[in-house]
Each structure stands twice: as structure tokens, then as C-alpha cells.
Amino acid sequence: MQSVSLIRRAILTFALLSAALDTRAQQANLTLTAVPGIKVGHHTITERPTGCTVILVEAGATAGVDVRGAAPASAETDLLKPVNLVQQVYAISLSGGSAFGLDSRSGVMRYLDEKNIGFKAYGSINVPIVPAASLIDLNIGTNPRIRPTADCGYRAAQAASTAPVVEGNVGAGTGATVGKSAGSGRAMKAGIGSAAIRMPDGLIVAALVAVNAAGDVIDPATGKVIAGVRTADGKALADARALLTSGAVKQPARLGENTTLGVVATNAMLTKTQLTKVAEMAHDGFARAIFPSHTMGDGDTIFALATGAQSAPADVSRVGALAAQVVADAIVRAARQATGIPGYPAARDLK
Amino acid sequence: MQSVSLIRRAILTFALLSAALDTRAQQANLTLTAVPGIKVGHHTITERPTGCTVILVEAGATAGVDVRGAAPASAETDLLKPVNLVQQVYAISLSGGSAFGLDSRSGVMRYLDEKNIGFKAYGSINVPIVPAASLIDLNIGTNPRIRPTADCGYRAAQAASTAPVVEGNVGAGTGATVGKSAGSGRAMKAGIGSAAIRMPDGLIVAALVAVNAAGDVIDPATGKVIAGVRTADGKALADARALLTSGAVKQPARLGENTTLGVVATNAMLTKTQLTKVAEMAHDGFARAIFPSHTMGDGDTIFALATGAQSAPADVSRVGALAAQVVADAIVRAARQATGIPGYPAARDLK
Numbered sequence: 001m002q003s004v005s006l007i008r009r010a011i012l013t014f015a016l017l018s019a020a021l022d023t024r025a026q027q028a029n030l031t032l033t034a035v036p037g038i039k040v041g042h043h044t045i046t047e048r049p050t051g052c053t054v055i056l057v058e059a060g061a062t063a064g065v066d067v068r069g070a071a072p073a074s075a076e077t078d079l080l081k082p083v084n085l086v087q088q089v090y091a092i093s094l095s096g097g098s099a100f101g102l103d104s105r106s107g108v109m110r111y112l113d114e115k116n117i118g119f120k121a122y123g124s125i126n127v128p129i130v131p132a133a134s135l136i137d138l139n140i141g142t143n144p145r146i147r148p149t150a151d152c153g154y155r156a157a158q159a160a161s162t163a164p165v166v167e168g169n170v171g172a173g174t175g176a177t178v179g180k181s182a183g184s185g186r187a188m189k190a191g192i193g194s195a196a197i198r199m200p201d202g203l204i205v206a207a208l209v210a211v212n213a214a215g216d217v218i219d220p221a222t223g224k225v226i227a228g229v230r231t232a233d234g235k236a237l238a239d240a241r242a243l244l245t246s247g248a249v250k251q252p253a254r255l256g257e258n259t260t261l262g263v264v265a266t267n268a269m270l271t272k273t274q275l276t277k278v279a280e281m282a283h284d285g286f287a288r289a290i291f292p293s294h295t296m297g298d299g300d301t302i303f304a305l306a307t308g309a310q311s312a313p314a315d316v317s318r319v320g321a322l323a324a325q326v327v328a329d330a331i332v333r334a335a336r337q338a339t340g341i342p343g344y345p346a347a348r349d350l351k
Numbered sequence: 352m353q354s355v356s357l358i359r360r361a362i363l364t365f366a367l368l369s370a371a372l373d374t375r376a377q378q379a380n381l382t383l384t385a386v387p388g389i390k391v392g393h394h395t396i397t398e399r400p401t402g403c404t405v406i407l408v409e410a411g412a413t414a415g416v417d418v419r420g421a422a423p424a425s426a427e428t429d430l431l432k433p434v435n436l437v438q439q440v441y442a443i444s445l446s447g448g449s450a451f452g453l454d455s456r457s458g459v460m461r462y463l464d465e466k467n468i469g470f471k472a473y474g475s476i477n478v479p480i481v482p483a484a485s486l487i488d489l490n491i492g493t494n495p496r497i498r499p500t501a502d503c504g505y506r507a508a509q510a511a512s513t514a515p516v517v518e519g520n521v522g523a524g525t526g527a528t529v530g531k532s533a534g535s536g537r538a539m540k541a542g543i544g545s546a547a548i549r550m551p552d553g554l555i556v557a558a559l560v561a562v563n564a565a566g567d568v569i570d571p572a573t574g575k576v577i578a579g580v581r582t583a584d585g586k587a588l589a590d591a592r593a594l595l596t597s598g599a600v601k602q603p604a605r606l607g608e609n610t611t612l613g614v615v616a617t618n619a620m621l622t623k624t625q626l627t628k629v630a631e632m633a634h635d636g637f638a639r640a641i642f643p644s645h646t647m648g649d650g651d652t653i654f655a656l657a658t659g660a661q662s663a664p665a666d667v668s669r670v671g672a673l674a675a676q677v678v679a680d681a682i683v684r685a686a687r688q689a690t691g692i693p694g695y696p697a698a699r700d701l702k
Contacts, residue, residue: 068631070628197596199598200597200598201598201601214668219574220571220574220639221574222573222574223570223571223572223573223574241676244669244672244673244676245548245673245676246551247550247551247552249669250552250666250669251666251668251669252666252668252669252672253668277421277647280419280645281643281644281645281646283638284637284638284643284644284645285638286635287634287635287636287638287639287675288571288638288639291672292632292635292668292671292672292675293632293635294631294632294635294671295632295668295671295672296628296666296667296668296671297668315601315602315603316647317565317602317603317604317643317646317647317648318595318600318601318602318603320643320645320646320647321595321603321642321643321646322595322596324638324643325592325595325596
């Protein structure tokens with residue numbers, strides 16, 4: 001009896017310790033999956049640097065979007081207009097491959113449909129709601145005909161988990177680059193970044209960004225460039241702000257050759273209309289951490305998701321301002337976590 | 352004869368010197384009136400800190416607008432939608448006094464109508480096109496019933512000149528304040544700021560901003576707060592970013608009690624649609640120099656004007672990126688040039 005009791009106590013102690021460690025691990029997760037109910041999965045294609053990233057919310061999340069770049073590739077964004085019917089989405093599909101990459105969305109739909117997750121048309125016929133956006137990376141690697149397909153989306157959904165988001169050259173950010181004010185020859189590598197903030201009252205606001213901007217990545221806390229257009233010798237940062245204001249650069253973005261994609265998630269209770277405003281405010285994070293941003297050559301798009309786990313009504317401006325903050329943090333991380341590929345060094349390579 | 356020749360030479364020398372000085376003065380003008388064809392006039396009301404500012408373009412300018420705050424007070428912004436008929440405006444009217452202040456627009460219309468400047472309906476009947484926006488300052492001073500009227504707009508138009516824009520507590524910025532994340536008791540004074548950039552190829556992009564934000568004014572070059580919410584003792588800057596992310600502030604903006612107004616002008620040749628994009632990109636200047644920005648409590652609005660004096664086609668992203676830059680510069684100047692009033696110290700008072 002004594003030994004059984006000891007074993008029981010040991011098991012209990014172990015269980016409590018594990019739970020405490022789990023909680024601590026969860027608390028330490030400062031990525032998009034810090035929001036309970038959000039899973040993230042990447043699929044990275046090996047034949048060419050490209051891929052896709054799926055944000056799964058199997059229980060559904062209220063959603064909004066703001067497309068503020070001038071060269072977007074997107075699907076199911078009309079549905080997200082506040083006046084339109086559907087309130088909840090079950091996934092967001094992000095991909096490389098420009099307009100072709102939107103195909104990865106089909107695989108995410110198939111994955112959700114197999115689980116009967118979606119909007120119930122006619123009361124019972126399942127239609128998974130999966131808004132999507134793609135960034136262009138067709139010039140990275142040697143074969144632009146390799147791009148994310150439905151299979152990519154399906155695999156990314158299969159890989160989705162609540163673990164901290166893997167950052168850098170993965171998923172939709174695999175072929176992402178920044179600093180193209182002087183052409184792709186002086187650009188640098190970026191990728192996926194993610195950040196979250198946990199407030200004392202339980203509010204969580206998190207972001208995931210695939211950074212493929214024409215502009216430079218700036219740390220707004222210091223005003224310093226983290227990654228961006230390089231000097232002619234390729235060895236240092238030239239600073240797009242200096243190039244533009246001196247007149248050295250007259251066309252800061254090549255048309256249709258860039259796009260930064262973001263997803264913001266929160267456990268707040270917000271309506272679709274409020275989330276549209278949150279998505280708008282989140283773009284201030286692009287403005288702060290990317291220069292120039294929202295150009296004619298960027299298809300910048302941000303989706304905002306709310307799981308509604310918090311029962312108290314949320315202040316839209318508070319969530320929006322925090323969203324802008326974590327978006328900026330995620331962009332800086334996307335530059336810092338990326339690794340260089342031939343022709344495109346990363347921030348860590350220039351030190 | 353000799354003496355006449357000497358006098359002639361002296362006059363000629365004087366004329367050349369004056370012209371050179373004029374050119375230098377004009378070159379040194381780094382405010383909105385750096386753009387040829389743009390005049391700016393303020394009228395400041397003495398009974399209460401409020402007033403109005405008129406941007407006159409008597410030869411007409413193509414225009415666009417982006418209303419990105421959630422609590423705007425505006426007029427003739429529907430007309431500026433790219434699909435709508437009218438292409439040219441003849442003035443922009445900015446005012447304090449919240450929705451009441453839009454009355455100042457009537458005075459600007461009267462001023463232009465007396466000069467027969469406007470859109471010619473039926474081929475000959477003059478309709479001056481004057482988009483307008485107001486900021487709220489009704490809590491500044493003791494009598495909120497004192498607000499800009501048509502008379503204010505008329506006087507501001509009369510006062511308009513090509514001289515460098517007077518900055519600080521003038522015109523529409525007379526009652527402007529910032530840093531209201533912890534209520535008006537810890538806010539600071541801001542006002543009107545203006546900035547311009549002259550490019551080697553002759554492109555000029557300039558901005559005028561009346562800064563009455565809920566947020567703090569940040570210098571994006573350093574990430575430092577210039578003016579904003581103060582510590583409880585009122586003696587130092589608290590930093591709205593720290594207050595928000597620590598959870599000390601849960602409602603970063605009181606609803607309907609703020610608004611920052613901007614006008615961007617350029618000598619570039621741009622269409623109404625292109626100027627709509629320039630106005631959108633110019634809002635990145637708000638995002639960079641104000642934290643938080645674009646809240647539910649801000650009616651943030653930017654008008655973009657192009658005189659079209661440059662004959663070569665302009666790159667929209669270039670003009671938009673420069674516009675964002677001069678808007679941010681103008682915001683920082685609005686904080687630095689303001690002077691304190693009872694209860695609202697200015698940046699210069701905290702040193």
C-alpha cells in the first residue's frame with residue numbers, strides 16, 4: 001500500500017509538473033498560436049523556394065480583411081465585407097506563387113470538408129470558408145512554373161498544430177524577399193515572422209506575416225533598417241529612405257513584383273465590422289516596419305480573426321493598436337529569422 | 352550720362368540680387384507652399400483656441416482623398432471618389448470646431464465665387480469645389496459654442512499667400528492636442544506642421560497637417576516620443592506604447608474626441624485615381640509619426656492635390672512614399688512648433 005501510494009504521489013507530482021511546464025510553454029509561445037483555437041501549418045516546397053501556410057480555426061472565427069496594397073492576389077475577400085452574409089471563417093490560406101498559388105486554398109477546403117467543417121448551406125451541405133491571399137516569388141529559383149498547388153494547402157493543413165509558429169524560410173514565406181527599391185539584384189531574404197502580446201486581463205493579440213515587400217524592413221523602436229536594399233557592392237544596407245529622398249531611386253517598387261501578407265488573431269469578442277477596422281489599423285504595423293509600404297507594386301493584405309473566447313466586450317482601438325504593434329514585431333522577426341539563399345543574403349549574413 | 356549708367360547698373364544689380372534672394376527664399380520654403388500654385392491662409396479665432404486653414408489652388412488641382420479614421424467630419428469627399436465626375440478642386444478647407452466647423456467651407460466658396468473660380472455648371476454657372484474636413488477641439492477653452500463659421504473660412508482665404516506656412520497654434524490647429532491615451536488631463540498641445548521635399552528632377556512633394564490625435568507624436572527616425580501622454584505628475588512623457596502594451600491603458604482613444612487632418616500637394620502630373628492612392632500611402636506617415644493612429648476615436652483624413660506642372664508622368668509609388676515621408680515630418684514639426692496653453696504644455700515646455 002505504502003509503495004502504491006508513493007507511486008501515485010509520484011505520478012500526481014509528475015502530472016502537475018507537466019501541466020505547469022505545459023502552461024509555461026504555452027505562456028512562452030509568443031506567436032500566432034498563442035491565441036487558443038488557432039493552429040498554424042506550413043508546407044515548404046523543395047523544388048523551388050516557395051510554399052504555403054495555413055491558419056486553421058476549426059471552431060470558426062469571426063473575420064475581417066483590409067487589402068491596402070495595389071497589386072493583390074486574393075480569394076473570398078468580398079465575402080468578408082461587413083455587409084455580406086458569412087460571419088465566420090475556418091481557415092486562412094497564404095501562399096507563394098502569385099495568383100497561381102491561390103490554388104493551395106482548394107486543398108485547405110478539401111481538408112476541412114473531410115472533417116465536415118464549414119458553413120452549412122441548405123442547413124447541411126458543408127462549404128468551408130477559406131479566404132486566401134498569395135505573394136509573388138516566381139523569380140526565386142530557376143523554374144517559375146513550380147508553384148503551390150492544392151496539394152500544398154492540404155499538406156499545410158495536415159501539418160497545422162498549436163505549437164509555436166516556425167519562422168524564417170518556411171511555407172508562404174519560403175521565397176519571400178525585401179529591399180527591392182534598386183531591383184532584385186540588391187534585395188535581401190525575408191520570410192515568415194510571428195509575434196504575440198498577452199495582456200494582464202487575458203486579452204491576446206497575435207500576428208503572422210509573410211514579408212515580401214518592395215520596401216526595407218525597419219525596426220520602429222529605433223528607426224534602423226534590419227534588412228533591405230543593399231549598397232552597390234552588396235555588402236551593406238543602403239537605406240531605401242535615403243535612396244528615395246536623395247533622388248537616387250525614382251521608382252521605389254516594380255509593379256506586381258511584391259506583396260506582404262498578414263494574419264492577426266485575437267481571443268477578443270469582436271464583430272465582423274470591428275475586425276475590418278482592426279485589419280485596417282493592423283496595416284499601421286506595415287507602415288511602421290516597412291519603407292516604403294503599400295506601394296503600387298505591393299499587394300499588401302491583412303486578415304483579422306477573433307475567436308471570441310473573451311466574454312467582456314473588447315475595445316476596437318485597443319485591439320487594433322496592439323495588432324499594429326504585433327504586426328510590426330512580426331515583420332522585424334521575419335527579417336531576423338530568415339536565412340540567406342543564393343543572391344539574397346539575410347539580415348544575419350550582413351553582420 | 353556716366354552717373355545715369357551707374358544708377359542703371361546699380362538698379363540692375365539690385366534687381367538681380369533680389370531675384371537671387373527670392374529664388375533662395377523660395378528654395379528655402381520647405382512647407383506646403385513650396386509647390387507653385389498653392390497658397391495657404393490661416394484664420395485664428397481669439398475668443399477660444401480654434402480656427403481654420405485654407406489651402407487655395409486658384410488654377411485648380413486634381414485631387415484625391417482617403418478617410419482612414421473612424422470618426423470623421425467631412426464634406427465633398429464623395430465627389431472625390433475616382434468614379435465620380437469632378438476632377439479638379441480649387442481649395443481645401445480645414446477647421447476646428449468638429450462638425451460645426453465645416454461651415455468655414457461656405458466662406459471659402461464665397462471667396463472663390465466672387466472671383467468666378469470653380470466648376471462651370473451649364474457651361475457658365477460657377478460652383479467652387481471645396482472639399483473640407485474638421486477636427487474636434489470643443490473642449491479647449493471655456494465656451495464650446497465658439498467655433499469656426501463661414502466668416503473664418505472667408506478670412507483665411509483672404510489671408511492665403513505663397514509665403515512659407517506659419518506653423519504651431521494657428522488656424523485649424525489652434526486648439527489641437529495630442530497624447531490623450533490617459534484622458535485630456537495628461538495630454539499635450541500640438542498644432543499645424545508643414546514640410547516639403549524638393550527632388551533633383553524638380554518633383555516637389557509637400558504636406559500640411561493639423562495634429563489633434565488621440566495618440567502620441569513619435570519621431571520615426573529615432574522611435575522617440577516628441578509629445579504625448581504625460582506621466583501622472585504631468586512632468587514627463589509616459590509613452591503611449593508602454594501604457595498600451597503594459598495594460599495600464601485599456602481604451603487608447605476616447606470616441607469622437609480626436610482627428611488629424613492632412614493635405615499633401617505635389618507639382619506632379621497625376622490622375623484623380625492616382626491621387627487617391629497617394630492619399631492612401633500618405634496615411635503611412637500618420638502610422639509612423641503617431642501612436643496609436645487611425646483609432647475609432649480619430650477622424651483621420653488626408654487630401655492629395657496635384658497641380659500637374661511637371662510634364663513627365665510621375666511614378667505613383669514614388670510620390671506616395673515621399674508624401675508619407677513629408678506627412679511624418681509635418682507631424683513632428685506640428686508638435687515641435689506648438690506652444691503650450693493652460694493645461695496643455697507643448698513639447699518645448701517639457702525640456
